[in-house]
Amino acid sequence: MLSIRGAAAIVGIGQTEFSKDSGRSELQLCAEAVRAAIADAGLQPADVDGAVTFTIDPNDELNLMRSVGIRQMRWTSRTPFGGGGSSATIEHATAAVVSGAADVVVVYRAFNERSGRRFGQPMAGPLPPAMNWYLPYGLDTPAKAYSLWFQRYMHRYGVSNEDFGRYSVVARRHAATNPNAWYYERPITLADHQASRWIVEPILRLLDCCQESDGGVALIVTRADRAKDLRRPPVTIEAATQGNTIFGETIFNYYHDDISRFPEAEYTARQLWETAGIGPEDIDVAMIYENFSPVVFYQLESYGFCGPGEAKDFIADGNIDIGGKLPVNTNGGLLGEGYIHGMNNILEGVRQLRGDAANQVEGAELVLCSAGRSALVLGRG
């Protein structure tokens, strides 16, 4: 396998506030985040010649060009699979700059996901294909459709909703000291978690669910050799990949032989370790996509941070706290900071490696950003 290790870097990040009612258009949010990222990199809009976003992002590349002043673009691509594909945006941008298809690629995601179309509501209209098999049986929200997967894991390993709650408490603790977080200065206790209402009994409570957020984020990717001359210390892309497997589904996992595991994340893990030439013991901070708290458990195990069924003890023992063995979601994650479809977690990874995160992990040199079916490792350039 060829290796892209260290050939590209993230050189700029930008964002809007994360809110419940932005009061402005999704294109405005997108343009604000992109302009901020370009400025952060010390570049001009005319330096950008590529763009990557999600298939379901509402912001057309051409509207973005006009809004921000990007003159020409010779690369555009979009990643399918919603939040699960979020880390694939960086894979795309890396391939674009490493292959010479573009010099400076902006990665963006912006939406009014709380004041506009709410992802947590019952689904209708065009759906991920397998959803058509679940919807008639009432699995019409992500929370419901995911829960049977989580329940198998709970049954097999003796995990309770209270165990999930211990993750939520950590996420909210991190959010409480992060001024960017919606839940800044609002930590919760395990009792708060256990008092929150059931969303899907006995699996998910309200405080196991990510937020619905309005906001926009953007990142700038360029080749590592060019990154050296820019304003900010570059954050190198040590590995970036996707982990689609046969019998997988867009956002659930019911057709694999063993549904108490997460084969997509296991596949991304193998690739990341091989490409970056490292192992789980080398990771200093893990940013883990969590639309729901149990997904953190699956991913901790898939990446080998602990063994199958051991995530509940790994979390309960304080390993994922700041100062622990593997600080996780140091920004508060998608539960605590905001739900910009996973992309805000990549921004936090960049901040940790620049050394200016709100909850800085001292000496962080390697950060994992995992969205289950796509993932990357970032390094200090």
Add this chain to the structure above:
Amino acid sequence: MLSIRGAAAIVGIGQTEFSKDSGRSELQLCAEAVRAAIADAGLQPADVDGAVTFTIDPNDELNLMRSVGIRQMRWTSRTPFGGGGSSATIEHATAAVVSGAADVVVVYRAFNERSGRRFGQPMAGPLPPAMNWYLPYGLDTPAKAYSLWFQRYMHRYGVSNEDFGRYSVVARRHAATNPNAWYYERPITLADHQASRWIVEPILRLLDCCQESDGGVALIVTRADRAKDLRRPPVTIEAATQGNTIFGETIFNYYHDDISRFPEAEYTARQLWETAGIGPEDIDVAMIYENFSPVVFYQLESYGFCGPGEAKDFIADGNIDIGGKLPVNTNGGLLGEGYIHGMNNILEGVRQLRGDAANQVEGAELVLCSAGRSALVLGRG
């Protein structure tokens, strides 16, 4: 600029028949084309680890994996902008294999565009953003929305609908001797063209419009060094790029300073010549996306095959015929062979370079495939 010149190759192609009523699902068409392309390359489904298609393709990558037997995929991407982005699929696949993100990428496009949702009908629902400004004034089909752009060109250079018809006659002549073409053995005369009904008077007649087709096509891309060991002579990717420009639109061109030109194609042209180290005089066959015949005129001029306003004479003088200076759309193009959103033109480019096209251009070594806002140059490996 880095160069991808010759670093990747197309090693397999596959297709279904092109029809008006396939009688089977879009996923079935997709799977048939992909299996054919994999077999053509002498590979197995399990060798594929990447996929590229259009944002608007109905075929989910995961359904394709399950249908065809692809075990794992570490690259997926989609290109926006519909047919204008068709050549960008090859840019994506090239970047994926050159960067090491994937080894073997399948590019696919399949739909029931005649028996299912017809693209030529009045548009409704989610639209390219600028369309919202045209639709209320009645520009509700692609033919109508494009025609004002074409009319400016006609006015400026003294071009008539009869001039456009001379392209249609050539396309149908090529289709008439191509068994893959819907219009196989059905050539037209200029009188037939002029007798066909107006779609938008005095700009487009019925025989200026591409077909609506059911069908599927697929291509396999891998690195050039791996391509050498495969079953078929590799067709190298000499250059592949996109040409998005500020004040551009998804499928029209009303905000540029001079709407009698095609800035997107001029931008792709500059990039292709620079990357491939060639010029228009080196191209042996040009495959040019033509949802409507006038788009061929714009592109012939944008690539420098002739000067501004000279396309009508270039075509009338026989230059685009088989045996002419620059044979164009040797398969019959989207008017004559079928409208698989431009991708069938890339298959024809591969056939010309393998030397087994129905209307073979002797000694063809370099083929241009242009879709206006994306384009590539293919070479004999």
